[in-house]
Amino acid sequence: MPANATSKIKLKKKPGKKIKTEAKLTLKSIPFWIGFDLGGTKMLACVLDEDYHVLGTARKSTNGSDGQIKGRKKITTVIQEAITAAGVDPKGLQGIGIGCPGLVNPEKGILINAPNLGWKNMGLAGILKTAFKKPVAVLNDVDAGTFGEYKLGAGKGARSLLGIFPGTGVGSGFVYDGKLVMGRSVSAMELGMVYVPGTHLGSAVPGAVMIEDLTSRLAVASQAGIACYRGQLPELDKKTRGNLREIRSKALSAAYNSAEPAAVSMIRNSVSYLGMGIATVVNLLAPDQITLGGGLVEEIPQVYLTLLKEEVNRYALPSLSRGIKYSLAKLGGNAVAVGSVAWLREQKP
Secondary structure: OOOEEEEEEEOOOOOOOOOOOEEEEEEEOOOEEEEEEEOOOEEEEEEEOOOOOEEEEEEEEOOHHHOHHHHHHHHHHHHHHHHHHHOEOHHHEEEEEEEEOOEEEOOOOEEEEEOOOOEEEEOHHHHHHHHHOOOEEEEEHHHHHHHHHHHHOOOOOOOEEEEEEEOOOEEEEEEEOOEEOOOOOOOOOOHHHOEEEOOOOOOOOOOEEEOHHHHOHHHHHHHHHHHHHOOOOHHHHHHHOOOHHHOOHHHHHHHHHOOOHHHHHHHHHHHHHHHHHHHHHHHHHOOOEEEEOOHHHHHOHHHHHHHHHHHHHHHOOHHHHOOOEEEEOOOHHHHHHHHHHHHHHHOOO
């Protein structure tokens, strides 16, 4: 195969004007993979070389409410745009890994249910194999991010890694001895969906509440909105007017760092409940390492690293929690894309 492939673009000649009749676009002829992060808000395609360097990206708003048909067309379009942005010959594509926000069937490559998108039973592997004629791996997005951290990020060298990512919900993934912990035909590790005693007005089960309703960034922001209304967070209220969509991680961390009592209380309570949930996983699976990620974690990392460790030690068996290494995720916004490709490349053809 030649080192470079040349694509010719012909331009029509207009009367009375002298223009170039031919332009050459040189494409890099190298093997590459597509890592795709299908998020609730945006979708991101990354072109990765064999060393996981990002060669080009493309993104669009997901707009799940537009429906699955438009969604799958948008996914293939974003992949094509990323390949163009990277300047690589499409013939070099080796495979596609995609991380999805919800339950998936990794074996059949089906997105079973993505609540934040309203999409169900979407055969992503079949759609992408038809469009690009290459192998496809479909994972839960947090599984993908955790596997990426295990292979190339904060968890490199660990035997087992628990990944925890508080965001709109609370995502978790677990890698043991190089393998993701999953069911036979469905993704697992839905820590955020575990019920604990307690309640709130939106709880589907009276007397019980899901962990993510107490510990996610969205849960903290919701409580902060109430505190703004009550005059308990005046500075945050000035910045956001108590608008839930505006109460993001940076605004919450600013309120916490300003030592506003309401902000300190709600964030510490949130981390405490998260520690209780993680302690359950520690008692069951005894991870070597726990890696934390997500916007709020990135804004106030020491709060999570220090306080969470204290809370896990409080609720987990001492012989199982002793010696666990705590770390911050390193791969950032590309974790899902990188991890899904890393998982794809680990699988036997």
